[in-house]
Amino acid sequence: MDSCTTNYAVAQASDAAAVVRDETITSVMDVQAGCRWLAELPIPPFQQHRILRGGHLQTLIGARMGHTDHVGDAVHRCHSIELADGDTLVAHDDEPQNWTPAKGSVLLLHGICGCHSAGYMVRFQRRLNEHGIRTFRLDMRGCGDSAPLCRSITHAGRSEDVLAAIEFIARLVDDVSSPIGALGVSLGANQLLLAAGRVGSGKHTAPVGWDRVGPLLAIAPPMDLQLCSDAMESAKLRFYNWYFIKHLLRRASAPLRERDDYQAMLRLPKPKTLRQFDRQFTAPLAGFDNERDYYRASSAVSVAADIAVPTLIVTSADDPLVPVRSFTTLADRLAQRTQQGTAPKAAGLHHGAVRVHISAAGGHHGFMQRDRTGWTDELVSDFYGSAFASSPARSLTAASDVG
Template identity: 55%
Template sequence: MTFSVHRFEPPSFVPHRWRRGGHLQTLLAPRPTMSISEWQKLSSGVKSEKHRLPVSDNDTLILHDDTPESWLGTPRGSVLLLHGICGCHAADYMVRFKRRLLAIGIRVFRLDMRGCGESVAYCRGITHAGRSEDVLAAIERIADLTGEQAAPIGAVGTSLGGNQLLRAAGRIGAGLDARPSYWDRIGPILAIAPPIDLQACSDRMESWSLRFYNHYFITQLLRRAKSTLQMREELGSLLDGRAPKTLREFDRRITAPMAGFPCERTYYAESSAHSVVEQIDVPALIVTAADDPLVPVDSFVALRDRVHESTRVLTMPTGGHHGYTQSDGTAWTDELVAKLYDSAW
């Protein structure tokens, strides 16, 4: 790959004047950059289908595939979109990214991770930060679906999906996982607000000031866990008693045992991307915000000078946890995703 993330000029970001600070940027959703009429016109030339993706432990994921008409003539490239902890293929940001990429002729794949979206009915397991093998399974399927041509494959991971993506690329760069035959087609990859140090994020979430976020995440995660545990009678007792009060307690009582970890600390240590992110050797852009209330910016400060030359850490002064609402109410990350791949390919 000849594209350099260090020479890439990100779009300028002028924050919304009334959404100052990390909390407001995080909590107030941006509006779409594409109108309904613009999307209706674009979608008429898009072919959409779904693929079943078998993964470990007899689980199956659903991979949503959207192909613009122009791609069928001259394949420009494909991008895999990975959602966050409570997301799925239909999350607002996943849909916004998809539309912006389709508009510039790029084929888009959106993955429903284990227990999420349309994958729920086919999974006995749950997604977690360390599911990098599922990311690689999706990329391998994309490589097969797009044929042997040299068309590149990118990936965008948001929040938890960003950690999964960086961990996947880092493990290959470190030699911990075999380098696939298609790996020279990979890049650039983009991770937005990735929790690369899960222990640090867990420590942050223990703060009383973040009780609202704990309540929101746990409510969403418990709903998912209940549907998954109905298929696993041997783990049904995990939901006995009062509901977890913090994400750490949820990880201790539910995530770790369901995913096969002895405790939450082992889960954090083995699933965090920070242990391998320095070994990523494909073009990679990592974006974080100094005022992210959920992911400590300290996780990235020392990393900036230690990563491989193919990787760039971009710390924005504001933006919250994947908020980045601009002065016109739209999301800066929509512009970033579109410009990154338009520049790269």
């Protein structure tokens, strides 16, 4: 405890309407001195568009922001990542001109309806490439270019797939001084946090290259799946249920459609809510007993306090899909562990390294600003530009930095 600097400041944020407009609600820290750059990283408040205000409008416009075509002068390659069960992921590798391993790489993970070509994935790729950082946009199981290569589906609990991708990057960029960051949006953010938390708690074996990993950035993660499912039952979110179910059924890969169990599921009445979809499709296809078992096992909130890699979690209080309560619950858990001195210890980390930043507005990864730019676009480039410039990955967890 003596060698650690802890800063914990949280406002009661269960009611988004009670916060000051366009201001940060809370920025929670549970960090040690070795990650001081994370504690001191300035995060400017989100100034939402004057007309496109409110969680729903921000969410909807955010889904339409950005280009879906690859742009820039980076060298583009595709890599296949073979998984233990026979499925294959596809990683889209964009290497900037004059890139060197010291400049680092970032793994990008998409949301439930996304893939490598989602607008935000391409925007983040461009931003990072402009800063000289190499990016790997991953197509998770059944998504994008991985669709014809997978009989299984992606879901919130696929932490082992994230670790497989990280190990692939570490082996491809075989340089111990080359940092590996990872960024997830929505479902991909939960997968990322779950992976880091499971490694931190010992539930997963750290993959090759894990000592080079950091920092992590999770945007709008549905960390408490049961809480999110409860919220989605509201009649006000009927459109979102319809949209997700329509997309997920349409996206089913050819190998998945060939499965007898999937065909049997299609013969049942069509689900009307995401909870019904998870009960009928997600849980049984992924090997869970039911949707409650899936939610319990796959929620990152259960292990997020065990993360021992510098991590920034960003969300908004008016996100219509992810209740802010799951983040204030995590903040309380981080504070309790810090006070008790039971936060994870690993490679010089005497306490966890998680910062939770809750904006008063922004919707579900909408964040369109008054100048019509994306707030998270700037955050992503500033975050990794600062992290990789301050120290390579190995020094982020070096004992010599503590104290």
